[in-house]
Amino acid sequence: MKSVIVKARPLRCEIIDVPIPEPGPDEVLIKVIYCASNPRDWKAPDHLVPGVEINQGNEMSGVIEIVGSNVYEFRKGDRVAAAHPMQTENGTYAEYSTAPVNTCFLLPPNISFEEACTIPFALCTAAIGFYQRLKIPFPTSPESSRVQTPLIIYGGSSSIGAFTLKLAKMGRFEKIIVVCGSGRPYIESFGVITDFVDYRDCNVVHDLKAALGGKRCFHAVDAIMDGNSFGHLSEVLAPEGARIAVYLPRLDYSCIPASISVAITFFGTVHGQATPISNEVFEEDVDFAYAFFRLVGRWIAEGKMSGHPYEVLPRGLLSVEDGLRMLKEGKVSAKKLIYRVADTPTLEPEYFF
Template sequence: MKEAIVFSGPKVTIHDVEFPTLPSPNHLIIKVIVSGSNPKDWAIAERVPGLNQGDDIAGIVHSVGEDVTDFRPGDRVASFHEMLSPHGSFGEYAVGRADTTFHIPQNVSFEEAATIPLAAMTAALGLYQRLGLPPPWLATDQRLPLVIYGASSAVGAFAVKLATLSNIHPLICVAGGGKSFVETLIDRSKGDTIVDYRIGHEEVVTGLQNALGGNEKLKYAFDAVSDKGSFENIMQVMDHLQGKITLVLARKKYEGIPDTVDKTFTQVGRVHSSNYPGIKGEKPSVGPLGDQEFGALMYKFFERGLVKGWFRGHPFEVIPGGLQGIEGALTNLKAGKASAVKYVFRIEATEERRENHL
C-alpha cells in the first residue's frame, strides 16, 4: 500500500509499505477515504522527521481487534490516530484506537468528518479539562466572558462551537482574514464580538478591554495561537490572581505570563497517553475524568451531535493529487496561508506514476 512520509522542510515522499497489523485487541484498521491535516504535521516533522504524520482519519473499517465491540467492517468512521505511532492517515490504510473513533452518519461527508478528530478534541480538552469550564450537558446560566484567540482556526472555531453549546458568553473572538466565518458562529445578542488582530497589538488590547466593558478583568482564555503576541495581549486584560489561560504550544517558555496566572497546555495526544514522546508535564486535569476517559466520552458526544445536526465539522478545501498534494498543503500551513479552512486529501486521487518506492 502507499504511504506518505513527512520530513523537515516540509518534504514529503511516497512509498510502498507493508499492510498494517492490529497493534492491540482495541485497535481497528481503516481504509482511508479522506485524510485531514494540521499545522503540527509540518511542525513535528522539523524535530521528528521520517514519519507518517497524518492523524485525522475518515474512511471505512477494514478489520477490528477482538475487544472492539462498537465497530465492524464496512462502518463509516472517523478516528484520531495515535500521534507518532505507525500507520497514520497519510496512507491507503491507517490504524485507529476504538476509544478515539466515532461513526460518521450518512448526512456527513468523509471530507467534513476528516476535519474533526484532532482539532475538535483539542478544543474540548482546552475548554473543559484545562480551563474547567462547564460542559454542554451542564451549560451555565451565568455571564462568563471567554477570549478565544485564533477563532478562525480549526481549533479556535471548534472552541467557539463548543463554548456556545455550553452557553458561555460573551465570547470575545480574536481573528483576522477568517472573521467573516467566525461571525457565523457567534451570537451578537449575547455580547459575543470579534477583535481583528490585524489592527495591531495596542488596538487588540483596547478591543479586548472594550469587549469586557468597564474595569472587568478576564478570567478565562483559550489561546489557539500561542505565538505572535497572542498571550502577551491576553495578559494585558487578564486577572493575574484568578485568571486561567490554556495554550496549544507546549515547547515555549511563555515569558510574560505571571506565575500567579493558572497556565496549562492543551496537548491533544493526552487522550491516548500521557507518556508518548513530546508530552510536557503539567498539572492534573481540573475535570472529574482523566483525559483518556474524557476523550472517549467526547467522541461519542461529537458523533451524536453530527447525527442530530447540532455539531458540524470545519470548512475544508480538497487538495488535488491525494498523497502528492500533502507537501504543498503543509508548505502553505507553515506559511500561515490557511484561514478558516482545513486542507484534506482524497487518498484515491494519488497517482501511481509519481511514487517513490522503498
C-alpha cells in the same frame, strides 16, 4: 500500501510502500477515504521532534476494515472518522491507518467523508482545552446552565478556535470575544460571538479591554500562538484565578504572570502520552475522549456540531507536501486542507471507493 513520510529541512514528503498494519486489541484498521493536514504535521519533523521521519498524519475519515480483539462497538464496513496517536507508526497519510476506539466515532448519514475528516483531531483538542483544562462545565453537567464570565478566543477562525466556539455555543457566557482577522465572516455565521477584535489594527490589548467593558474575564483560549497572543491575553485577564488554554507545550510562557494558570493542552494525553517538557500525564483524558467521541456523532446527527471548511487538494497523497508547505508559509486561513486518497495517481485500481 502507499504511505507518506514527512521530512524536514527542507520540507518534503516521500511516498513509500509498507505493509498494511494490523490493529491492536483496542484499535480499528480503517481504509482511509480522506485524510487532513494540521500545522503540527510539518512542525514535528522541523523543530518539535527533529530528526524523526514518519507518517505524520493524525486525522481521517473512512471505512473500517478490521476490528481489534477487544473491540465490540464497531464492525467491518462502518463509516467512521478518527484521530490517530501522534508520533506513532501507521499515520493517516496512507491507504490504511489504525486508530484507538476512544478517538473514533460513527458517521451519521447527514455528514460526508470530506466534512467528517476535518473533525476528530481539532475538535478533540479544542474540547480538552475547553472542558478539561479551563474547567468549563460540560453540556451534560447541571452547572452548564449557569452563566459564565466572559470568554476570549484568540484566533477564532483557526480549526481549534472555530471548534471552541462551537462548543461555547452549547454553554452560556456573559460575553464571547474573538480576536481574528480575515476569517471573521466565517465565524460570524455561528451567531454566538458578542464582540470582535481585529489583530491587524495593532490595538489588541486596548480593544479587548474595551470589549470587556469592565467585566472580569477568567477564561481565555489561545488558538493561534503567534508569539504575542498569550502575552496580550495575560494583560486583560483577571489578576487572580484566570486560566489560558495554550496548545504548544514547548513555548516559553514566562511572560504570563504566575497568578494566571497556563493550561497546557496536548492532544496526545487522550492516548496516554505525557505532555512534552512538563511530562504530565492526564489519565482522565483517555476516558474523557471515549465519552466525548460518542457524543460527537450524536451532535452531528442533531445539527449541534459540524466540520470545518475545507479544500480538497488534487492528486491525493502526492499533494500532502504541497499542503504542508502552504501551512508552513501561512497561506491557509479558515479552512482545512484534505486529500482524497483515491486521487493518488500511483494507487492500484482496486483501491478506489
